[in-house]
Amino acid sequence: AYNTSSSLDMTGGEISGNTMSGDGGGLYFNGGTLDMKGVVVDANTKTVAAAFSHGGAVYATMADVTLDSLVVTGNEAHVGGGVDMTSCSDAVLMHSVLTGNTAMFWGGGVHFQGNATGSITSNTLFGNDGTFSGGGGIYVGSGSPAISNNIVAFNTGSAATNANGMALLSAPSVLDCNDTFGNDGANYSGVPDPTGTNGNISLDPLFCDSGAGKFNLVPESPCAPANSGSCGLIGALSSGCGESPVPDEVVGVPAAFQVDQNYPNPFNPQTTIRFALPSAGRTRVAVFDVA
Numbered sequence: 203a204y205n206t207s208s209s210l211d212m213t214g215g216e217i218s219g220n221t222m223s224g225d226g227g228g229l230y231f232n233g234g235t236l237d238m239k240g241v242v243v244d245a246n247t248k249t250v251a252a253a254f255s256h257g258g259a260v261y262a263t264m265a266d267v268t269l270d271s272l273v274v275t276g277n278e279a280h281v282g283g284g285v286d287m288t289s290c291s292d293a294v295l296m297h298s299v300l301t302g303n304t305a306m307f308w309g310g311g312v313h314f315q316g317n318a319t320g321s322i323t324s325n326t327l328f329g330n331d332g333t334f335s336g337g338g339g340i341y342v343g344s345g346s347p348a349i350s351n352n353i354v355a356f357n358t359g360s361a362a363t364n365a366n367g368m369a370l371l372s373a374p375s376v377l378d379c380n381d382t383f384g385n386d387g388a389n390y391s392g393v394p395d396p397t398g399t400n401g402n403i404s405l406d407p408l409f410c411d412s413g414a415g416k417f418n419l420v421p422e423s424p425c426a427p428a429n430s431g432s433c434g435l436i437g438a439l440s441s442g443c444g445e446s447p448v449p450d451e452v453v454g455v456p457a458a459f460q461v462d463q464n465y466p467n468p469f470n471p472q473t474t475i476r477f478a479l480p481s482a483g484r485t486r487v488a489v490f491d492v493a
Contacts, residue, residue, distance in 0.1 A: 208233070208234045209234045209235040209236075209237075210231065210234070210235075210236050210237070210238075211235075211237045212237070212238045212239070212241055213238075213239045213240055213241075214239075214240045214241065215241055215242075216241065216242040216243075216244065217229060217241065217242070217243045217244075217246065217259075218242070218243070218244040218245050218246065219244075219245050219246065220246045220247075221246070221247055221248065221249050222246070222247075222248055222249065222252060222255055222258075222279075223248070223249045223251055223252045223253075223255075224252070224253075224255060225255055225256040225257055225261040225279075225286075226256070226257045226260065226261035227246030227247060227248060227255070227257065227258045227259060227261075227277055227278070227279060228243045228246040228257075228258070228259045228260055228277065229243070229257075229259070229260045229261070229262075230257070230261050231260070231261070231262045231263070231265055231267070232262075232263050232264055232265065233264050233265055234265055234266070235265065235266045235267075236262055236265050236266070236267045236268070236269075237268045237270075238260070238268070238269050238270065238272060239270040239271050239272075240270075240271045240272070241272050241273075242272070242273045242275075243259040243260060243272060243273070243274045243275075243277065244259075244273070244274075244275050244276055244277070245275075245276045245277065246258055246259055246277045246278075247277065247278045248278055248279055248280065252279075252280070254280050254281070255279040255280045255281070256279055256280065256281045256282050256286040256288065256313070257279055257281075257282045257285065257286035257313075258277030258278045258279035258282065258283045258284060258303055258304070258305075259272075259274045259277040259283075259284050259285055259303065260272075260274075260284075260285045260286070261279075261282065261286045261288075262285075262286070262287050262288070262290060262293070263287075263288045263289050263290060264289055264290065264291075265290050265291070266290065266291050266292050267287055267290050267292065267293045267294060268292075268294045268296075269285060269294065269295045269296070269298060270294075270296050270297055270298070271296075271297045271298060271438075272285075272295075272298040272299070272300075273298070273299050274298060274299070274300040274301075274303060274311075275299075275300070275301045275302050275303065275415075276301075276302045276303065277303045277304075278303065278304040278305070278306075279304075279305055279306070280305065280306045280307055281305055281306075281307050281308060281309050281313050282305055282309040282312065282313030282341075283303035283304045283305035283309065283310045283311065283330060283331070283332075284300045284303035284309075284310070284311045284312060284330060285300065285311070285312050285313070286309065286312075286313040286315075287312075287313070287314055287315070287317055287320065288313070288314075288315040288316055288317070289315070289316045289317065290317040290318070290320065291317075291318050291319070292317070292318065292319045292320055293314065293317040293319075293320035293321075293345075293347070294320060294321050294323075295312060295321070295322050295323070295325060296321065296322075296323045296324050296325065297323075297324050297325065297438050298325045298326075298438055299325070299326045299328075299417055299438050299439065300312065300325065300326070300327045300328075300330060301326075301327070301328045301329050301330065301415070301417070302328075302329050302330065303330045303331070304330070304331045304333060305330075305331070305332050305333065305337070305338075305341075305359075306333050306334060307332065307333070307334055307335045308332045308335040308336060308337035308341045308359075308364060308369065309332065309337050309340075309341035310330035310331045310332040310333075310337065310338040310339065310341075310357060310358075310359060310366075311327040311330035311338070311339050311340060311354075311357065312325075312327070312339070312340045312341065313337075313341050313343070314340070314341070314342045314343070314345060314347055315342075315343040315344055315345065316343070316344045316345055317345045317347070318345070319347075320345060320347040320348075321347050321348040321349070321350075321376075322340060322347050322348070322349045322350075322352060323348065323349070323350050323351055323352070324350075324351045324352065324435065324436075324437065324438055325352045325353070325437070325438050326352070326353045326355075326417050326437040326438040326439060327339045327340065327352065327353065327354045327355070327357060328353070328355050328356055328357070328409075328412060328417060329356055329357065329358070329412075330357045330358075331357065331358045331359050332357075332358075332359030332360065332364065332366060332369075333359055333360065334359075334360050335359070335360055335363050335364060336359045336360045336361055336362070336363050336364030336365060336366050336369060336386075336387065336391075337359065337364040337365070337366065337369035338357035338358050338359035338366035338367075338385060338386065339354040339357040339366060339367050339368060339382075339385060340352070340354060340367070340368045340369070340370075341364065341368075341369045341371075342368075342369070342370045342371060342372050342374065342392075343371050343372065344371065344372045345372055346372060346373060346374055346375040347374050347375065348374060348375050348376035349368070349370075349374045349376060349377050349378075349380065350376055350377070350378040350379050350380065351378075351379045351380065351433060351434070351435065351436050351437070352380045352381070352382075352436070352437065353380075353381045353383075353407045353425055353436055353437035353438075354367045354368060354380065354381070354382045354383075354385065354389075355381065355382070355383045355384050355385065355406075355407055356383075356384045356385065356412075357385045357386065358385070358386045359386055359387075360386075360387075361386050361387020361388065362387075364391050364392075365385065365387055365388040365389055365390050365391035365392075366385040366386040366387055366388075366389075367382040367383075367385035367388070367389035367390055368380075368382060368389070368390050368391075369390075369391050369392060370390065370391065370392035370393045371392045372392075373392075373393055374393075377393070377396050377400065377402065378400040378401050378402065378433070379400070379401035379402065379430070379433035379434075379436055380396075380401075380402050380403075380436070381402075381403050381404065381405060381407050381424065381425050381436050381437070382397070382402070382403075382404055383403075383404045383405055383406055383407065384406065389404055401430070401431065401432065401433040403424060403430075403436075405424040406424075407419060407423055407424065407425045407436075407437065408420045408422060408423040408424070408425075409423075410443035411443070416443065417437070417438070417439050418439045418440060418441065418442055418443055419437065419439065419440065419441040419442075420441065420443060421441050421442070423441055424436075425437050426440075426441040427441075428441075
């Protein structure tokens with residue numbers, strides 16, 4: 203799909219099996235406002251003749267972008283095998299699962315470059331590859347995104363230049379509550395390894411069955427809210443191995459009201475409170491200062 207200078211609001215559905223000779227194997231978006239939620243973007247690839255492609259699944263530039271609860275798997279490009287957000291006014295990726303995406307150079311899962319503001323929050327990145335230049339999981343070339351509550355595990359690629367967990371050539375504005383584990387070479391490059399500070403850990407996230415694509419967490423996972431201290435849920439998917447492997451926002455209707463621990467906590471200036479209802483309806487959220 204190709205879109206310029208307008209708005210696209212897409213909820214649900216699938217973009218799969220496309221090839222590109224330029225940018226945006228699944229979706230190319232230039233200008234305007236892009237909102238995607240609960241979309242599967244799968245098996246979009248570059249052609250042999252592609253010169254220097256960006257964004258195997260999604261390439262967004264010069265836009266206001268929110269990507270929420272996506273499943274991005276098996277896509278490829280030269281840069282940004284999964285998602286590439288470049289020169290956007292705001293670039294947000296959250297609650298999404300990115301697995302098995304390949305960048306010939308860097309940014310196997312995510313490539314974030316030159317965005318005015320942005321965040322990479324509550325995602326699970328597993329088994330993505332930065333073949334020749336590393337950056338298999340998250341690659342930030344410039345800009346200062348807030349990066350929090352992500353699982354970045356077992357990503358691969360060349361370890362000669364960049365880490366395959368997070369390659370941060372530009373320091374993020376926030377780097378909290380991430381589990382970065384088991385990546386080829388180093389887990390971090392470009393910044394001092396933050397493991398052990400601000401809720402950042404490097405422990406096996408204990409997926410239910412990564413080989414079968416089940417990236418929910420076993421109850422004992424260090425990323426489950428019960429075990430992660432004040433961080434709340436780390437990653438896109440909750441604990442419990444009987445649940446669907448797609449992000450929380452697009453699984454079945456909950457049987458009862460549910461509210462999760464806010465994250466990050468403590469916080470400044472903002473925090474996230476996730477809740478679920480058994481049926482659609484008006485909701486009032488009240489926050490009390492009990493200090």
